[in-house]
Amino acid sequence: MPTYTRHPLKMVFVACCLLLFSEQLCSAQTASVDFQNDIQPILTRFGCTSGPCHGKARGQGGFQLSLLGFDSNFDYDAITKDGRGRRVFPAAPDESLLLLKPTGQVPHGGGKRLAVDQPEYVTLKTWIQQGMPRSVPEAPSLTNITTTPNALVMANEETHSLTVTAHFDDGSTRDVTRLSAFQSNEAPIASVDEEGLIEAGSITGGATIMARYQGQIAVCEITIPRPDPVASEVFDALPRFNFIDDHIWNKLQKLNVTPSDLCSDHVYLRRVTTDLCGRIPTPEEVQEFLNDSSPDKRQAVVDRLLQEPEFADHWANKWMDLLRPNPYRVGIKAVFNYDRWIRERFHERMPWDQLTRELIAARGSTFRNGAVTLYRDRRSPDEVATLVSQLFLGVRLECAKCHHHPFEKWGQDDFYSFAAFFAKVGRKGRGVSPPISGSEEFIFADKSGSVRHPISGEVLPPRSLWDNVTVPEDCNDPREILADWITSPENELFAQVFANRVWADLMGRGLVEPVDDFRATNPASNQALLTALGEHFRDNDYSLAELVRAITSSAAYQLSSIPNEQNVEDTRNYSRHYRHRLRAEVLHDAYTTITGIPSDFECMPPDSSAKQLWTHRIDSLFLDTFGRPDPNQDPPCERTTDSTVVQALHLMNSEQLHTRLVHKHGTAAQLAESEASPQEICNSIYQTIYSREPTEAESQLVVELINQAPEERRTVIEDIMWTMLNTPEFVIQN
Numbered sequence: 001m002p003t004y005t006r007h008p009l010k011m012v013f014v015a016c017c018l019l020l021f022s023e024q025l026c027s028a029q030t031a032s033v034d035f036q037n038d039i040q041p042i043l044t045r046f047g048c049t050s051g052p053c054h055g056k057a058r059g060q061g062g063f064q065l066s067l068l069g070f071d072s073n074f075d076y077d078a079i080t081k082d083g084r085g086r087r088v089f090p091a092a093p094d095e096s097l098l099l100l101k102p103t104g105q106v107p108h109g110g111g112k113r114l115a116v117d118q119p120e121y122v123t124l125k126t127w128i129q130q131g132m133p134r135s136v137p138e139a140p141s142l143t144n145i146t147t148t149p150n151a152l153v154m155a156n157e158e159t160h161s162l163t164v165t166a167h168f169d170d171g172s173t174r175d176v177t178r179l180s181a182f183q184s185n186e187a188p189i190a191s192v193d194e195e196g197l198i199e200a201g202s203i204t205g206g207a208t209i210m211a212r213y214q215g216q217i218a219v220c221e222i223t224i225p226r227p228d229p230v231a232s233e234v235f236d237a238l239p240r241f242n243f244i245d246d247h248i249w250n251k252l253q254k255l256n257v258t259p260s261d262l263c264s265d266h267v268y269l270r271r272v273t274t275d276l277c278g279r280i281p282t283p284e285e286v287q288e289f290l291n292d293s294s295p296d297k298r299q300a301v302v303d304r305l306l307q308e309p310e311f312a313d314h315w316a317n318k319w320m321d322l323l324r325p326n327p328y329r330v331g332i333k334a335v336f337n338y339d340r341w342i343r344e345r346f347h348e349r350m351p352w353d354q355l356t357r358e359l360i361a362a363r364g365s366t367f368r369n370g371a372v373t374l375y376r377d378r379r380s381p382d383e384v385a386t387l388v389s390q391l392f393l394g395v396r397l398e399c400a401k402c403h404h405h406p407f408e409k410w411g412q413d414d415f416y417s418f419a420a421f422f423a424k425v426g427r428k429g430r431g432v433s434p435p436i437s438g439s440e441e442f443i444f445a446d447k448s449g450s451v452r453h454p455i456s457g458e459v460l461p462p463r464s465l466w467d468n469v470t471v472p473e474d475c476n477d478p479r480e481i482l483a484d485w486i487t488s489p490e491n492e493l494f495a496q497v498f499a500n501r502v503w504a505d506l507m508g509r510g511l512v513e514p515v516d517d518f519r520a521t522n523p524a525s526n527q528a529l530l531t532a533l534g535e536h537f538r539d540n541d542y543s544l545a546e547l548v549r550a551i552t553s554s555a556a557y558q559l560s561s562i563p564n565e566q567n568v569e570d571t572r573n574y575s576r577h578y579r580h581r582l583r584a585e586v587l588h589d590a591y592t593t594i595t596g597i598p599s600d601f602e603c604m605p606p607d608s609s610a611k612q613l614w615t616h617r618i619d620s621l622f623l624d625t626f627g628r629p630d631p632n633q634d635p636p637c638e639r640t641t642d643s644t645v646v647q648a649l650h651l652m653n654s655e656q657l658h659t660r661l662v663h664k665h666g667t668a669a670q671l672a673e674s675e676a677s678p679q680e681i682c683n684s685i686y687q688t689i690y691s692r693e694p695t696e697a698e699s700q701l702v703v704e705l706i707n708q709a710p711e712e713r714r715t716v717i718e719d720i721m722w723t724m725l726n727t728p729e730f731v732i733q734n
Contacts, residue, residue: 033127034136036072041179041214042120044069046102046113053110061109063087070215070411080132093128120178140168145176145213151221154190154200162196162220164211180213185522190222200224203569204255210521217409219520226256226566234258243536244554247529252575257567260576263560265290266692267734268298272552273691274582274733275506276305278314278611280590283687290693302552306545309347310611315544316346317585317611318505321629322391322636325377327615331437334366334373339614341370352498352542353487356392360483363443366429372443375425376432381451385419391636392486394497394518395465409520410465416451417463421471421482423449445477467491489538493518496534499547500524503533506551508578509571514638525572561734579732580641584626585610587731591622594688594725596667597660622657625650643731651726661725662718672714678706681717689724 033039048065049055055067062083066074079087079098087097097106099121104112114121127133148163164180165173182192186207192198198209200222209220235253239262240246252259263271269289273281281289289301305311320342327335345355362371378384382401389395400415426446430439450459462471462478469485471478486494497518504510511524511533524530533547540546551557559577567575582590588610592598598607601618610623616631625647629637651657661668667688671681682702686694694702706716724730 032133032136033123033130034139035076035127035132035134036214037139037142038123039127040069040072040075041176042124043075044214045179045181046120047110048102048113049075068212068215076134088128088132090128090131093125096128098128099124140170140172142214142216143167143169145180145211145216145218147209147211147218147220149220150218151223152198153223153225154198155227156200156202156204156224158200160198162192162198162209162211164196164213164218166213166216176213180211183210183212183521184208185210189224198222204257205570205572206255206525208521208523215409215411217520219523221523223254225254228256230256230258230566239555241553241555241558242550243532244529244550244556247526247532248554248556248574250528251526251573252567255570255573257570257573257575258564259556259574260560260562260564260567262555262558263577263734265298266690267560268558269301270691271577271733272298272302273305274586274590276302276314276548276552277308277310278317278583278586278589279310279609280586280593281691282593283684286687286691298558299553302549306549310609311545312346312349313343313609313611316343317613319346320614321639323374324615324629324635325373326631327617328435329432329437330373330377331366331432331439332615333438334370334376334441336614337366337368337370338373339370341373346544349543349545352537352544353494354542356487356494357483360388360392360486361477361479363445363477365440365442367440372441375427375443376441379427379432381419381422381425381449382416384422384425385415387636388482388486389418389465390516392497393465393493394500394512394516395493396517396519412453412455413460414463414465416453417460418465420451420460420462421478423451423462424478425449445479492531492534495538495542496530498542499533499537500530502544502547503530503551506548506557507574508580508641509574513572516636516638526574577734579734581626581643581647581731582733583639583641584623584628585613587626588620588622590730591657591660591725594667594721595660595663596670597663597665599660622650622654647731648726651731658722661722668718668721669714672717678703681706685717685721685724689721690729 043049043065047053049067049069051067054060054063054065058064063078065078066072069075089096093099099114100106101108102110102113103116103121145164145166148165152160154160162177162182163175164177166176167173177196180196182194182196184190184192184207186205188201189203189205190198190200190207190209192209196211198220201224204224204226206224207222209222211218211220230253232253235249238245238249238259240249249259266286269281269286273279273285289297294300320339323342324339325335359371359374362369362374364372366372366376374387375384378387386398386401389397395410397410397415397418400410400412402412424446426444426449427441428444429441431441433439452459462482463469464482464485467485469481471481475481485491488494497516500510500512501515504513504515511526511530512518512522533550536550537543537547556574557577559575561577561579563570563576570576571578588599592609599610599620600606601608601610601613601620603618604613610620616623616628620628627639627642629635629639660666663669671684676684679699682694682699685702686692686698702720705720706713709716
């Protein structure tokens, strides 16, 4: 009888098979683990798919996953197949690198992320034991997530736990709080930790807590009122000039915050004149307004300013910031025509929906129709898509170009389907040839053109971001379908986005901030007001003037910037006017008005104002110092209103500014040579620079300085004006 020889390798093989069989036998009694529903959330929750880790463009340590786990097929292959599947070991799951590294049992650049006694470790181990299935038969698909609660009123320093529930298409639900990622949009007001524990801070206000799970997002609105209630009679007595005030006061009442008083007449006049027309009031306007005792004089000044040509130039210049390309790339004549086209529409008071349609569906010559310069600058469908979605829908699609948006629902399918609206944009001409690009180009609707998904290669048909608007096959120009959808009265976001921009310009901060970042995880500070503003804009035929009239006529716009004890912390709810530095062009033109000496801009007619410049390439050290956009920066360009040391030094030391101030034909020289008394000179200076009358103490000081040196009267006046031009009252809008 033959003897059986024990071979060491055979024994190892048999042992491994027995071990694998025993593991599978044990796991047969365990619920099957699905990669999509069970494993992917763990990788996302513990940071494996984050940007700083394996979710970066080329991965980390030779191991790459999709950013935030938005491509499960890619991640499954990376774990089970890349490197010959060396990261998982079904025969001995505990020895898998997928478990050893995050538990810190072997060196891991990301540090220890898991403990062996955590349920997530057990889930990963079970999945490996079960043979790393890609999917489990009849596994449900995630439809959405919800937070409990979805709105919460909290006291200062209070804590509250947030629960996240996943809802699946088979009707089942699952508590996924442990596997969700949390973020607060206002951490000083209300913060949240990794476990979903919300902690209210010591600041009164509102915050939004975002929960993200498997590409789905839900939010919880947090309100933290002041602990001391305010009697309802206080809010009942507040002035209510139109619908805006109702919404502002209602929000402040919930926060137990009382607004500041209405501002003084001179503050309102300077505020509304710089906001509407981009200039400071003249001394004559100041005197007339301050001497007017009629109760409706503030409304009357708004009506007058809305009719001025400077209103159109000022607001056109704001929008050119968001559209104006670099002339050295696109061509000087094309950019000039683009600027002229925009300004003409504003001077014509063209409704915003009509202007938008003309711009999106523009066709023709860059030498004859300035609107087509948009398509000369943006030369591919994806470039146009990001601009149009951001400007007219307030949706930042840029992230979705490469991966699923981390804070929104948009993915690559959404981005490239939207970009497909611009696939048939045809061009005829020499194109751009920097740094001159002087040739003419024609933009037209081509007969063909398509956009492909960058990963699958699938040709994507044009599709709107919501409402599922598609383009018929026989459509000549899909842009016309898109323009109609964007400007449709049923598309509430179109009106709200524009209203929010105007609100931000006039009130110092947008209801949604940043103004072009509308998403569920970045809600408006007062959604009811934003909705009402959008409806008012739409119902008034998308008129900029009527929207501006409504805002500037409200009591909320007329509030003082001086805080009271209750609203000193408020920066989002408009309980007071938010001070901000005047726009660069406004300051420049104000300096021109005050000194009486205009600037001589290159490539511009004599006596042109700064707000009439057609390109940021026109030299102006003053405008550059005070924050006009970099001409090389890709629009849309949002300006900052921050004040800097460089700006203060420029006002104090600029040779050009000093030359204009002491010019022999300037304001100071004319006042010195006039027969005006020191008191009259004092009044004139204060009305010109500050748009108000001097106080008694100020009058006494100025008169005394002028009388002390009658032989140096002009020098004294110049020094007084120079001092006043270097004060916050000149630079900052109160």
